[in-house]
Amino acid sequence: MLASLEDDKAEDILAIDIRGKSSFADILIVASGRSARHVGALADHVMRKLKDAGVKDVNVEGLPHADWVLVDAGDVVVHLFRPEVRAFYNIEKIWAGGSNHTLQS
Numbered sequence: 052m053l054a055s056l057e058d059d060k061a062e063d064i065l066a067i068d069i070r071g072k073s074s075f076a077d078i079l080i081v082a083s084g085r086s087a088r089h090v091g092a093l094a095d096h097v098m099r100k101l102k103d104a105g106v107k108d109v110n111v112e113g114l115p116h117a118d119w120v121l122v123d124a125g126d127v128v129v130h131l132f133r134p135e136v137r138a139f140y141n142i143e144k145i146w147a148g149g150s151n152h153t154l155q156s
Contacts, residue, residue, distance in 0.1 A: 055100050056082050059093050062134070067146045077126045081143055083134045084117075085098035090131045091101065097129055098122060 055133040056064050070077045084090035089113060101109050101124050113120035118136045122129040130142060 052100060052129070053095065055096060056080070056093065059096055060085075060089075061093055061131070065143060067143065069146055070110055074148070076128045078082065078124075078126065078128070079139070079142075079146060080129045081132070083128070083132050083137050085119040085134075087133060090120055090133055091115065093131050094120040094129075098119075105139070 064082040067079040110123040
């Protein structure tokens with residue numbers, strides 16, 4: 052999943068380990084796209100990768116506007132943002148203190 056986001060030129064990719072902090076997921080992945088179109092394309096590719104991996108019951112919210120798209124794959128939840136929307140909501144700060152790992156700047 053992370054490599055796919057990198058290949059698709061997602062920006063500021065961050066994986067946040069929330070095991071023990073939340074019952075809804077184990078990992079949050081947060082990344083930015085350059086535009087709503089890029090965010091939508093990232094979300095589409097993530098959904099296809101999950102389907103190809105055999106993940107069922109993937110839920111998606113935020114399309115077609117693609118300012119903030121949430122892809123819920125059970126144990127992993129992916130948040131894809133336009134940069135200004137990501138800065139406004141700053142969800143990384145909500146989960147501060149977790150095991151954060153920046154994959155690319």
